[in-house]
Amino acid sequence: MIIQQTVQVRFLGSDRLYSYAYDWDTNAGDRALEVGDRVEVPPNFVQEEGGSGVVEVLGSLYDGPMAKIVRRIPE
Known part of the structure; x- marks a missing residue:
């Protein structure tokens, strides 16, 4: 099952948070x-x-269109 999660991401050098959607597949062993x-x-x-950032907040009050996160970057 595909589940869409919304998160807020912070980019290096920025104080602002940006909302993104993330689709993860529970059948593929993905995690939120x-x-x-x-x-x-x-x-x-x-x-x-493109670029990379860090998830700072789970969920978002933003209700407009959101770009989708490409992938989680492995540690």
Whole structure:
């Protein structure tokens, strides 16, 4: 089963949090994101080649469209 999770990500050198969606597949042995996980995000208007950040908050009050996290970065 695919479950969509929303999280807030902080990028290196930034004080702002950005909301992203993350789809994880329980049938594939994936797990939900946790605070402290490093993630890769897709390109956007600030980071033309994508980038990485750290999950700081689980959930989000933002209700607009969200980009999806590309993947969790292994430790």
